[in-house]
Amino acid sequence: MSEVMPTPESEAELAFEGALRPKSLSEFVGQQKVRGQLQLLLHAATLQNRTPDHILLAGPPGLGKTTLAMIVAYESGRPLRMSSGPAIQHAGDLAAVLSSLVPGEVLFIDEIHRMARSAEEMLYLAMEDFRIDIMVGKGAGATSIPLDLAPFTLVGATTRSGLLPNPLRDRFGFTAHLEFYETGELERVLARAAEMLELEVDPGALTSIASRSRGTPRIANRLLRRVRDYALVHRTTAGQEAVDAALELYDVDELGLDRLDRAVLDAILTRFEGGPVGLNTLAVSVGEEADTIESVVEPFLVRIGLLSRTPRGRVATAAGWRHLGRRAAIPAALFDDQL
Ligand SMILES: Nc1ncnc2c1ncn2[C@@H]1O[C@H](COP(=O)(O)OP(=O)(O)OP(=O)(O)O)[C@@H](O)[C@H]1O
Numbered sequence: 436m437s438e439v440m441p442t443p444e445s446e447a448e449l450a451f452e453g454a455l456r457p458k459s460l461s462e463f464v465g466q467q468k469v470r471g472q473l474q475l476l477l478h479a480a481t482l483q484n485r486t487p488d489h490i491l492l493a494g495p496p497g498l499g500k501t502t503l504a505m506i507v508a509y510e511s512g513r514p515l516r517m518s519s520g521p522a523i524q525h526a527g528d529l530a531a532v533l534s535s536l537v538p539g540e541v542l543f544i545d546e547i548h549r550m551a552r553s554a555e556e557m558l559y560l561a562m563e564d565f566r567i568d569i570m571v572g573k574g575a576g577a578t579s580i581p582l583d584l585a586p587f588t589l590v591g592a593t594t595r596s597g598l599l600p601n602p603l604r605d606r607f608g609f610t611a612h613l614e615f616y617e618t619g620e621l622e623r624v625l626a627r628a629a630e631m632l633e634l635e636v637d638p639g640a641l642t643s644i645a646s647r648s649r650g651t652p653r654i655a656n657r658l659l660r661r662v663r664d665y666a667l668v669h670r671t672t673a674g675q676e677a678v679d680a681a682l683e684l685y686d687v688d689e690l691g692l693d694r695l696d697r698a699v700l701d702a703i704l705t706r707f708e709g710g711p712v713g714l715n716t717l718a719v720s721v722g723e724e725a726d727t728i729e730s731v732v733e734p735f736l737v738r739i740g741l742l743s744r745t746p747r748g749r750v751a752t753a754a755g756w757r758h759l760g761r762r763a764a765i766p767a768a769l770f771d772d773q774l
Contacts, residue, residue: 488608497653615650
């Protein structure tokens with residue numbers, strides 16, 4: 436008798452994410468402006484029977500960049516090739532991908548800011564003229580052989596658009612800036628997910644999960660999964676009590692801050708008297724990558740008004756002090772900034 440192997444948790448999470456991905460623009464919740472912009476761009480390309488312009492998707496993780504890239508391919512009826520910046524460490528890696536694209540294919544490069552410099556330069560020409568120059572040989576005898584490419588649409592995604600060199604940024608026909616979602620929008624994301632998972636959740640509980648999801652659909656769906664686990668294990672309904680218990684267990688507070696968000700805020704208050712403190716110093720003090728603090732933690736803390744970025748560094752706001760239950764030592768930097 437064959438034994439059924441359980442699915443590893445990480446795979447189950449991925450399958451869960453994949454199953455919940457909206458397939459079309461009409462199923463995609465929120466980001467109304469970006470949806471309208473994309474719709475126009477895709478429609479115009481269809482009317483002219485050409486490949487859509489290259490698209491850059493910028494914004495914090497989990498807001499739907501990969502999902503939108505898939506939607507661009509789906510809506511324009513074109514095949515999709517997926518790659519990522521860290522996988523492109525040499526110009527040759529990119530040449531291999533580009534030269535094997537079929538006409539009209541959508542090429543998605545996630546974390547495009549992490550691609551090798553030499554590949555970036557190759558991409559400029561590829562995006563503009565659908566052509567690359569392959570270098571053959573070394574030193575004085577090196578020659579470049581031009582290679583024509585099939586026309587394609589590049590969809591790049593980045594959490595750090597500021598790191599992209601201008602020549603690359605300028606070659607995108609359109610840059611979509613994804614914003615954090617409102618609670619009402621996340622409620623819709625969650626209601627759709629609950630329905631697809633055939634999970635009964637009280638409407639009040641959905642609102643509560645939505646308001647504690649850092650404005651991020653990926654986090655909303657993940658918290659829903661934890662609430663479902665709690666209800667399953669404790670044989671209870673997925674109501675407010677299950678939400679409070681599950682989120683407390685996973686260190687998600689009433690504003691949706693997680694352990695790292697609080698560690699960053701706490702370090703600014705406790706070790707640097709509210710700031711200003713530089714990014715690298717802050718990263719070392721919480722033992723985290725500066726990149727993660729800048730692209731994941733800060734945008735959310737700034738958005739909900741607990742942190743402000745000043746030319747001299749990061750400063751906790753009065754609301755930041757209050758959130759961690761501290762009395763502000765009235766940092767001088769706050770006055771400097773708010774006068
Ligand atoms: N607007 C949306 N409506 C419904 N679900 C969404 C939406 N945006 C994202 N999601 C869900 O959130 C999850 C994460 O989305 P996605 O992988 O597209 O984010 P991302 O921005 O590409 O993240 P990363 O930068 O980490 O790759 C997906 O499972 C998707 O189902």
